[in-house]
Amino acid sequence: MPWSDLFTMRLRLAHSALCLGAALLLARGAQAEPLRLHGGAAVAHAVSGYQKDEFGWGPAGLIALELPFGKVVGLQLQLDTLWLAQGSAPESPKFERGGAASATSLGLGVRVRPFGADYHGQSPSAAGLWLAADVGATLTNGLTRGMVDAQL
Numbered sequence: 390m391p392w393s394d395l396f397t398m399r400l401r402l403a404h405s406a407l408c409l410g411a412a413l414l415l416a417r418g419a420q421a422e423p424l425r426l427h428g429g430a431a432v433a434h435a436v437s438g439y440q441k442d443e444f445g446w447g448p449a450g451l452i453a454l455e456l457p458f459g460k461v462v463g464l465q466l467q468l469d470t471l472w473l474a475q476g477s478a479p480e481s482p483k484f485e486r487g488g489a490a491s492a493t494s495l496g497l498g499v500r501v502r503p504f505g506a507d508y509h510g511q512s513p514s515a516a517g518l519w520l521a522a523d524v525g526a527t528l529t530n531g532l533t534r535g536m537v538d539a540q541l
Contacts, residue, residue, distance in 0.1 A: 422457040422458070422459065422460075423457075424454060424455065424456060424457075425454075425455040425457060425463065426452070426453070426454055426455075427451075427452070427453040427454075427455060427465070427500075428450070428451065428452045428453070429450065429451045430448070430449070430450045431448070431449045431450070432446060432447070432448060432449070433446070433447055433448070433449040433471055433473065434446050434447075434473070435473065439479065439480075440473075440490075442476055442477045442480075443475075443476045443477060443478075443479060443487060444473040444474065444475070444476045444489070445473060445474035445475060445476040446473070446474060447471065447472040447473040447474050447489075448471075448472055449469070449471040449472075450469065450470055451467055451468065451469035451470075452467070452468050452469075453465045453466065453467040453468075453500075453521070454467075455500050459505075459506075460502065460505040460506050461501060461502050461503070461506055462499065462500070462501055462502075463499070463500045463501075464497070464498075464499060464500075465497070465498055465499065465500045465521065465523070466495075466496075466497055467494075467495070467496045467497075467521075467523050467525075467538070468493075468494070468495050469493070469494050469496075469538070470491070470492065470494070471491060471492045471493075472489065472490070472491045473489060473490045473491070474489055475487070475488050475489050490529070490530070491529065492527050492528065492529040493527065493528045493529075494525055494526065494527040494528075494536045494538070495525050495526055496523030496524055496525030496526075496536055496538055497523060497524065497525055498521055498522050498523030498524060498525075498538070499521065499522060500519055500520070500521040501519065501520045501521070502517075502518065502519045503518060503520070504518055505519075518541075519540075519541075520539075520540070520541055521538075521539070521540040522537075522538065522539045522540075523536070523537070523538040523539075524536065524537055524538075
């Protein structure tokens, strides 16, 4: 798939995420808890199967917009991306070298802070511990696939 088509698909996915986030923001109204914005950056590497050898290290990042329902539970919209460098050539000569790999995902999920109600402004605090789970879709290699994501 040409890079221009892949870029266009990612741009449409990002545009959809922004529109959904704006809709959540506008539908919020006047309530006690403000929207929360979360972000993360990491370095990634495949850990199993042929992927651990045929792909190298690469960057990963995410951004999530959370609509909280109190201090403990919130609904979140998450957009994340991953890119892995080309690694070693396949062991079998039947397969061609595949190059780098990338994925862009959009998910909707829940974020839970088990000790969030106990937060009183001190840091560090167990109140900062959080769990999140999302379901959605991933665009990888020109294909759209289902996605399940969990974070701690």
